[in-house]
Amino acid sequence: MGKRTCLFEKHLEFGGKIVDFAGWEMPVNYGSQIEEHNFVRSSAGVFDVSHMTIIDLGGLDAEKYLRFLLANDIAKLTTPGQALYSAMLNHDGYVLDDLIVYRMGSGYRLVVNCATREKDLRWLIQNSDGFRVSIEEKPRLAILAINGPDSISKCCKLVSSEHAKRIKELKYFQGTDLGEWFVARTGYTGELGLEFIIPAEDAPDFWTRLLELGVKPIGLGARDTLRLEAGMNLYGQDMDELTSPLSANMERTIAYDPPNREFIGRPALIAHNELRKAGKIPVLVGLTLESRGVLRAGQKVSTELGEGMITSGGFSPTLKHSIALARIPSNSLSCKVELRGVTTALRIVEPNFVRFGKRVCK
Amino acid sequence: MSNIPDDLKYASTHEWININEEGLVTIGISDxxxxxxxxxxxxxxxxxxxxVNAKEEVAVVESxxxxxxxxxxxxxxxxxxxxxxxxxPETVNASPYELGWFFKIRMENEAELDDLMNSDTYSEHCDEE
Incomplete structure (x- = not known):
């Protein structure tokens, strides 16, 4: 038996089809993945993402430590509640994980992937030598992500008017605590949305009240197609320990300034940048297939400059054709794939297909 | 528990076969x-x-x-x-045995029907997978 979140019974109650996800028993869908996907784009859905790992960091050197540990610079988080997306690199400048860091009232909170939990914790501890920092995992916290155009208005009906006001004032990548609860405008779908980090014992009741308001539970299947349409990477698929962030469309999340900030992987990134100038670092692009058929992760593609591979692919319910993320030689102008024996041309686009329910790729 | 009508026959690869009159069969995929x-x-x-020959690929489903x-x-x-x-294509999800049928075939060899499973045997076959 795998690990279960505090909402496992709720998933069964709602007809969730349970699958193994990195050792967790999670709902892949509650009936139709496409209907769930479309519901998030048109109304509001709730995801149980309590399987993700939450790590709280405190101590006098917490800021200094995170500025050394992460490729993005948490000095940008000037007020409590602010959030930052960052890569955590190894010394070779490859991606150990991607994560969100929140500045809390005191200290910082990291949300990292569940499949990388042990590795990340080891890395955090291993690199804390010389820093006065406390590292504490928070397994008794649940995370509920509510996404969709109606998500914020629905959530506001379930909290006090004072809390609702604070939620409505939040900007993207900003959060606030609501007593023991923490809520932030972060998400993984390209829609409006909130992520609630709350005590596990509060989660089942909050879940039920969301459903009573017409919010629908959304499984991991739709979570994957929603993030793919939004062009967001999935760790372990679109990048891993063998991938430079420069090959994973993560360039903008690396804070090279100030130049005197030493962070793990920085020296190696200088070498990656040199390789890139020589055109020797592949890039992560978006691909669209406007005829019938579905692009899948692992399929080989070819461009006029060489071979590449699809890292994430699937059918886009919003665009009604297949889309993919693929790593291909940089500066490629054309791309094709062999689908069931037939060579098919693909269009190379920015890795961003849908925002706020609408097509954004050309 | 999936729906397995007892008036159809089934292949181990999860197609169902309805025997119509005059040597005609309708084929789809099971629930x-x-x-x-x-x-x-x-x-x-x-x-x-x-x-087409028995056990030959004739159609493709992308899900x-x-x-x-x-x-x-x-x-x-x-x-x-x-x-x-x-x-x-979502008709197949909504109505696998009725509106979601795939194709009809004029049989050449009715003896091939004997190789197919009835609903009980198919139900066991699904449980074993």
């Missing part, structure tokens, strides 16, 4: 199959007039999860295909 595939997004059907081949359980000629599936 168990559509459930396992998840939402279906594209279907490729054979051409009318194609001669949110994977691409799967559909095999003809019997030898014969394709005499009709369900063209509504081209634009509405």
């Amino acid at each position: 168990h199959a559509q459930e396992a595939l998840g939402d279906i997004v594209f279907i490729e059907l054979p051409e009318v007039g194609t001669s 949110v999860k994977a691409a799967s081949d559909i095999y003809s359980p019997i030898t014969g000629e394709v005499i009709q295909v369900n063209e509504t599936l081209i634009d509405s």
